[in-house]
Amino acid sequence: MHFCSLPIFGLLSLLLPLTKALAPTHLVYEFPNGTWIENLAVRSCGSVLLTIITSPDLYLINPLSHSPKPVHLHHFDSALWLVGITETTPDTFHLVAANGTFATPAPAPGSNRIYTVAFPPNSDTPRISLAATLPEAQLLNGLTTLDSTTILAADSQKGVVWAINIIxxxxxxxxxxxxxxxxxxxxxxxxNGLKLRGSTLYFTNSAQALLAKIEINPDGTAAGKAIVVARSPTGANFDDFALDWRGDAFLATGPGNSIEEVGSDGEPQVIIAGIVNSTEIAEPTSAQFGRTAADREVLYVTTGGGLAAPVDGDEIVGGQLVAVDTDGLWRV
Structure with missing residues (x-):
């Protein structure tokens, strides 16, 4: 895969935290204007699942192909949007669908559902079925896997985490x-975003502009109080994020139009890709590392294209899948 380096623009000096070098990025694919890609999951074979918030559609794209093109997998007739997605067992995923819209982000009461997306061996055509309904949930968002039968779901409006038994x-x-x-x-x-590493659950809070963590028990309940790992120095609304093998977090900064790396202990806190007044990474929403030998150091990032916060005040592009090459990234 070819990556092209980008220069550091002067306006980056207005954004803290800083880095001396930005990771090379590559646009894998850009959807039409008006498309907001909310989340992604990377299959072990290397292809990427994309959930859309501006329509209840699930796509699959192979970022390692010569000319990546999205394949439409499913339209969820009973929903208006798709949000969080997580892999529970090999090549079986679960996602959130609900009757929310981009203009009115609080879903209709009782509309939150969890669907199973299961790929048979050597197939790109999944079997899709309803796994659970959550009539008391308000705005299910990020997902992570607790174990093979249970997922954890962030309820952004209630400010809680649900445990959902998918069996x-x-x-x-x-x-x-x-x-x-x-x-x-x-x-x-x-x-908003959730990631589990061992018994530590990491999460972002968009309203409070922070990354935090909390120790949990095997059943998902708290083993202590949540503590702040890092706060956004610019007030950018942290969205979803990825964790690397070191435990560093790579956060989508939403209107910051960048990816921010935060060490497992909160330091360093540096921007590693994107720039606030550029459409290179236009309003990032989520991130996940590749899973093949060819792209393990590649961070795949989805974007909303500036729909909620136009880039530089007036520029909107289509939702993007962007590859950020973190191999050899210089860290302060």
């Missing part, structure tokens, strides 16, 4: 911490 369809609130709550400026976007 029995039963669900319950397992985490409720002040660092998960929404705020007055973003009343529907508190806790």
């Amino acid at each position: 029995t369809s039963r669900s319950r609130i397992v985490l409720n911490d002040p660092l998960m709550a929404p705020g007055p400026l973003l009343p529907t976007l508190g806790i």
Whole structure:
């Protein structure tokens, strides 16, 4: 795969944190204007699943092909958007569908559903089925896998985490911490992205502009209080994120139009790709590392194209899948 380096523009000096070099990026694919890609999951074979928030559609794209093109996998007739997605067992994924819209981000009461997307061996055509409904949830967003039968779901509006058994369809609130709550400026976007590393659950809160972590028990309940790992120095609304093998977090900064790396202990805190007034990474929403020998150091990033916060005040592009080459990235 070919990557092209980008220069550091003078306006980057207005953004903190800083880095002396930006990672090379490559546009894998850009959807038509008006498309917001909300989340992604990378299959072990290297192809990427994309959920769309501006329509209830699931796409598959192979970023390692010569000319990547998205393949439409499924339209969810009972929903208006798709958000979080997580792999539960090899090549079996679960995602959130609900009756929310980009203009009115609080879904209709009772519309949150979890669907199973299961790929048979050597197939790109998944079997899709309903796994659970959550009538009491408000705005399910980020997902992560607790174990082979249970996923954890961030409820951005309630400011809690649900545990959902994908076999029995039963669900319950397992985490409720002040660092998960929404705020007055973003009343529907508190806790957002979730990632589990061992017994430590990392999460972002868009309203509070922070990355935090909390120790949890095997059933998903709290083993302590949540603590702040890092706060956004610019006030950018942290969205979803990826964790690398070191435990560093790579956060989508939303209107910051960049990817910010935060060490496992909160340091360093540096921008490694993108720039606030560029459409290179236009309003990033989520990130995940590649899984093949060819792209393990590549961070795949989805974007909203500036729909919620136009780039440089007035520029909107289509939702993007961007590859960020972190191999050899210089870290301060």
